[in-house]
Amino acid sequence: MTRCGIGPEFSLISVAAGLVAGGLTYWDPERFTIDFIPYWLLAVSGAGLSVTGIFVYVISLGTFTIAYQKGQLATEGLYAIVRHPIYAAWIVLICPGGVLFFRSWPMLIVPLIAYLSFKTFIHNEDDYLNDKFGTTYLDYRSEVTHEIFPGWGFWRYIT
DSSP states (O other): OOTTTTHHHHHHHHHHHHHHHHHHHHHOHHHHBOOSSOHHHHHHHHHHHHHHHHHHHHHHHHHHHHHHHTTOOOOSGGGGTOSOHHHHIIIIIIHHHHHHHHTBSGGGHHHHHHHHHHHHHHHHHHHHHHHHHTHHHHHHHHHOOOSSSOOGGGGGGTO
16 A cells, blocks of 8 residues: 555546546536536536635645654544545545535536445555554544544544
8 A cells, every 4th residue: 555545546436437527527517517506606516626626625635644654644633533634625625615616417417426436445544544544443433433524523523
């Protein structure tokens, strides 16, 4: 396993699904465009989700990079809320933001495909982290039980 984890597999599948969905909308916009909601509302909502997702991604990547350079497991910041905030940024924020921004019916499936791709491959990354960090990872995993969707307890980190 490389520093990228399951990122290459996850990204390839997610981007391919997005390209197919976007292509369908481009080739037949009358059939595949979400047009019953004003575009400005979709665009603003989509941009807001995407910008938030990019922020979450950059913050998580920074936390990960610092821990990685020290040979440690990332457990602070957003990693104290969900175990995989980098993938969460894509699945929960950036992909849905793209769906809204591009107002495409077929793109509604992209976040689902991204999530299924994540669930398919994440055990490889978890096994690697378990092998590398042992009980430290097992303790972290038992403390932070949510993979990408934060539970209600995440509010304790905000206040």
